[in-house]
Amino acid sequence: MSWKNIKLIFLREVRDQLRDRRTLFMITILPVLLYPMLGLGVVQMMLTFSEQKRTVVVLNAKELPTDPAFLSEDGIRDEWFPGGADDAKRLRAVVDLPGSADETVPAGTHKARSDAELLKSGRQLHKKLTQYQAAAESEEDPAARAQIRDEISSELNDSGIQVLVMVPDGYAEAIAALQTDSSVSDDESVFVPKLQVLRNSADDKSAVAFGRIRNALNNWEDALRATTFEKAALRPELQHPASLEWIEVARGEEVAANVWSKLFPAMIVIMALTGAFYPAIDLGAGEKERGTMETLLISPARRVELVMGKFMTILLFSIGTALMNLLSMGFTGQHLASAMGAGAVEAVNLEFPSAAALMWLVILLVPLAALFSALCLALATFAKSTKEGQYYLTPLLMVILGLTMFCLNPAIEITPLYSVIPVVNVALLLKGLLLTATQSNDLLMYAIPVLVSSFGYSMLALWWAIDLYNSEGVLFREAEKFDVRLWFSNLTRDKEPVPALPEAVFCFIVILFLQFVAMKYMKPDLVGTDAVVGRRVMQTMVIQQLTMIACPAVFMGILLTTSLRATFRLRMPTLSSMLMGVGLAVLAHPLSVEVSSFVVEYGFLPAPPEEGLARISKLLSSTDLPRWLIITVFAVTPAICEELAFRGFILSGLARGGRLKVAIIVSSLMFGIIHMIPQQAFNAALLGLVLGLLAVHSRSLFPAMAFHFVNNTMATFHGRGGFGIKPDGVFFSETVFSEESRMLRYEMPTLILCGIGMAILIARMISDLRAEQVEKRELELRSFDAPASDANNLAAGI
Template sequence: MRSKIVKNIFKKEMLDILRDKKTIFMMIVVPILLYPIMMVAGTQIVSMSVKSIIEQDVNIAFNTKPNQEFLEILNNNPDEENSSTVQSGKVNIIEVKDYKKALENEEIDAYIKVEEKDSKTNYKIYTNSSKGEFNRVVDTLKEALNQYKENLIDKNLEKEGLDKQKILEPIEYQTVDVAKNEEIAGSILGQVLPFILVIGVLLGAIYPAIDVMAGEKERGTLETLFTLPISNLELVMGKYMAVSFSAITTAFLNVLSIGLTMVFIVTSGGLAEQLGMGNIKLSSLVFPALMSVVCICLFAMVVSAVSMCVCSLARSFKDAQNYITPVMLLVMLPSYVSMIPNVELDKVTSIIPVVNISLLIKSVLLFKSDVGLIGMVLVSNIAFVILSVMLLSKMFNSEDILFGNSKSFSLLEKRSNIKKGSMPGVSDGITLYGVGLVLLIYVGSIVQMKFGMTGLAITQAMIILLPLLYAYYIKSDFKKLLSIKLPKIQDIVGGLIVWMGVFIAINIITQFLVYIFPQNIEVIEALNKTLLGEKNILINLLIVAVLPGICEEVFFRGFVFSAFRNDSNSKKSIGTAIIATGILFGFMHIDFLRIIPTSILGIVFTYFVYKTGSIFVPMFIHFVNNTVSILAGSYPNSNVVKGLGFIEVNFSHPNIGKLLILIALIIILVFVGLKILNIGNTSKIKEIKE
């Protein structure tokens, strides 16, 4: 790779980026103006709003003539120094006939019903929480009543000649906050700042990525670049450096803008006190700021590569904006983790993309710096950068991706214009999966909650009807689409042996996930309840084993896999189709603990249908897999279930010897099963490709 060529491409791309006013606005103007407006102007607006609220009059109605002393306390607020709610407005006493109607029409803020009961006076406060400043009015009345009660206690004790201090306050206590002002400020910033920085960097990377990829296609200059005597890697690196530089510049401006805003807040007296940031030593925030810059710059490099990968699929600027929206959502959601109190940076979260950046910034702002965890975050993000750039360079080597005219989904075409025997494309598979996921969440969850096991059967019916109706509409050949072919005995035997090894593997993985995330054990328990929803085991087998084995396989190993492998029959494309189908199968199960195990199962089942050419193989093994789970739950004390206890691993104190035996057993079973599957299936693979 020639550095001079890369440098020239970098310059060319930077000039193109800087010509776009929208990109300049997102890179420079937004970071410089956004944070001062949010933090300074926002605080002042809230302060003025609160001030105007507490200066408003409060209108109160009573069911009887109120006690004069209580009214004086309410109006004068004698305990103002200790009061958490200062009522500076006037308290007006209003007479009403119907207090409910008066509260509804906001004629009064509260209605107090005074009753004499058991030689005590009971004050009942009626309010309408949907109207007016409910909390302020209630707090004001409670404080006034507490003060009135204290006055009555003092008078009664004085009459009896008793010492209030000795009787009612035999002990004194106070809390002392030892946190430094810098730590308090870091705690506040640590929750909000990571999210703001992630979003700022995301916006700074997206627009340059769209311009250098989709924008170049739309202008028709990308083809010209490929005619030059330069390699694809040089072109990729030049473009990537330009996008990364833009994103890193945005990241630096984000941190600089926030830093300068913090300096302004600290030096502006009253505003700093309002935010709880008085007397902060800015020098103590230098290390957190430097670490934040390093982290956010690495994150900018990752986002740049991912954004370029996504934008390379688009054919126009508008398409790229549509494609990048899901990426924004996928990045934004994990960045919220900094706002969750109990989630901290540890060995697991330090390798999760986006999450590790948010939690690392939060931890350094809280002055919790673990060198090992910081190193893991930096190393993992460097690894993500390398992987992203490698993926990007692979995509640049594909003319189908850069210049191909991908087939739009067939549902847009009139049925009369579709040729008989047509097969779905990738867009059809993604469309059907999206529709299925939406129906599962919005319809399936409701019918399952209302009808139990019957609802589960209805959900499975929806899952199988979707691909069948879609295939009918586009006039597909059902036999070819769904791989309908009787399997050989060796296909069933080989598939079962492979499944045995995979079954052990996914059980170990599930146990490891439960060990890492013990708080999600309820998911396993809820799943077991679902599997044993009926006392009749035959009904359980029908609804939880037979129906999913048929319906889910037709949906995924039938329609979705056929759609993904239809565009290209190369080995790499088939492998991608198998993995993608399996992962989508895992995500359809939604529960966090089930995504990884079911994705692995999905990949294995998809490989079975590819290798054997028959959907009946994964159908049967899917049925066997679910049946084992049902029988294990129904007969926990059986000898078979007790035997399965051998695959349990205590990850708190793991038995290394037992773990090695299990790994060896997995390898042997998978190897033997694949060997059996390979016998006589070489010609079948060629037949499938045709």
């Protein structure tokens, strides 16, 4: 690989992108203009909305106490509002006191209604509300109550009233009775009727008005309480007997970090993807549309150099777009906070994060942008046109948005599991580092797995892009026109011995979808531990294996392929391969148990649900169920059904084209995913690697079935009490959860012996496969170099 060629291609692509006005607008002009304009617009709309007057109607105002008075001649007294007269001016208070109703319509009021009209509407609403409350107390027909409630909501929306305050009769008298004990005997209590406030929280105008009137009523209530205590000759301290004091220890920079920790991780993910989105389409599908792809391919540069040059160009624009957006957003937020005054600065501190946090932001941006750049380049290369490229990249954008929303949850923090999940790992680590400097040292331990895994995913995506560039069928394929009838006729007519890659992926999606849908309907059958319910649970498990795992694979094999023997590897195995499958299962079981326990005990994966574990444990240890039935359900059925699907149909489809390594890895990941529970998924994915290698090495499904059967049988006996093995403290030990619950554990000498044995058998299988590949390659070369007659003899195996 020539870095000189890569540099030339990189500079060429950068110059082409910089000549594109759309690219320049997206990465420079848009971030610089978008956030200031958006911020000013939002602030202006908020100010405009908050400055508008909202209408509050007070009925039966004469019944309000006069000490302290809630109302004045101009409406609600200014002193009850946090902002004083400024807040009071934002409310149009209409009261039914004599001489207060104004027949004229004030300028700028909602729906241009006079005080008299508003009071009339308020009384009608009060009458309806009284009917509704009476119906609720008498427990009348719920439909009638719902109808009255709907009428109240509709009339409130049409009345021009945002909040209706209804003062009950005798309210002032009851308050006065509370303020003095002269009219109340020792065994008599004062009943204070409820002052009711009607609002519509679904209406923003009503919600704003309610917030203002609630603050005023709360402040008035505090003053009324103080007056009541004074007149009743009670100690003022009794108003707040708990004597609470709120102490705030957060510094200004910590408050700012809390704000940035919610904004920066989401923005860095979205903007890094957006920055890679458009250049990738232009450098991939755009080259095909412009007809310049052929010119590039006949240049002296190799395909890998072309991909590297384009990848570096997309990476540059992805990083540049993210940084430009973050800087513009940060400076805009600071400027707007300072422009809105001291109150806004105190409420939301937007001081920039520390230099260390910003450094980590840039460091974590690089692998994230590399992953997005490689993925977008690969998808754009596969597309025939820019329109088709957008179709491929839009689902990627939707998935990334979903992962970003997940990371914004305050309850989600980085864990060993999340540190290796793409996109999530970077977002959560950056959120934690920005949140507070005091926790940074604890979080830095996750930096290595986050960076290593992120760069690893980037390399895989880049390898995929290079592989696509080496495929002439991808580079020069025509745009696909989907026709359902033509597609179905091709399925039934143009069959091949083994499934294609899309068919294998579709089979996995069908299995996963059926598993997801069945969770709701299977749950009632998975409750209970007695013999009857236990049998129903096992029947459900067998049905689930047959209908949701085996049937989709078998039906697709019958429908889409011409050779079930080749698709499902139904060849008679050798005795050595069967013994190897059994031996690998015996050696793998102790390692599987201890690795699963390790990842849970040390927090790498969450523990399985305790309820489910207890239920399965009781089911396995039940004496009412015969052992052969338990072995059939937990060992025989999964060994047949799951192997037909994953080492049969799916592995055959993924391995088409000779990519055995990729097929084994991907099929094992799929096998892990369908187990749903993280611990089981991790364990199944590791065992899936061995199962896939065993199936490919033996060219038969039966050794994999034997491995699966023996492994599940051992797990079943392990759950029933541990094979009757007595712990010796050297090779075996025991963990006691309770008198009835014990678990056999394998000590280090046992694990070392099993690990060595597995390593020897796996190394032998890999060596045999490599030797077969070398022999096949030599045969192809001999066939190519030999004369035609000799080549035919070689090809025929003579």
